Amino acid sequence: MNCPYCQSVDTKVLETRSKQDNTIKRRRKCLSCHEKFNTVERVTFHYPNIIKKDGSVQPYLPSKLRKGLEYACQKRPIKISQIESIITKISKTVEQINKREISSQIIGQLVLKELKELDQAAFVRFASVYRSFDDIQEFVAAIKTDNLEISYDQ
């Protein structure tokens, strides 16, 4: 942490305080110019943007993922808690990829990997639409139509 006054890198921490808002505040002293200043540390958690097939970019939203999963798991013996844990796992993976943007196909593949282990019918349902629909909302809209319901049973 450079000194804001002289840009020196030689600073000393005088005091460290954990705050209730999950931040850590430090009082520092510059060893070159002897000025004192404060720094604040906080956890950063950023989801990447999702690049769709048509090139458009949207923020990654766990709520969108939930909708897609709920429809894929409709009428299947799957608990809400199982869906929640898939969302948590995928969100964590997406965050840990640590990129500004990732392809929507990666999300689709992550979902399929989880559903394959969980429920074969939900997996097939999601897989049958994931290749032709790039967006969870399109998927949700399509899955509501009769056409798509019929195609599951074929």
Ligand SMILES: [Zn+2]
């Ligand atoms: Zn300084």
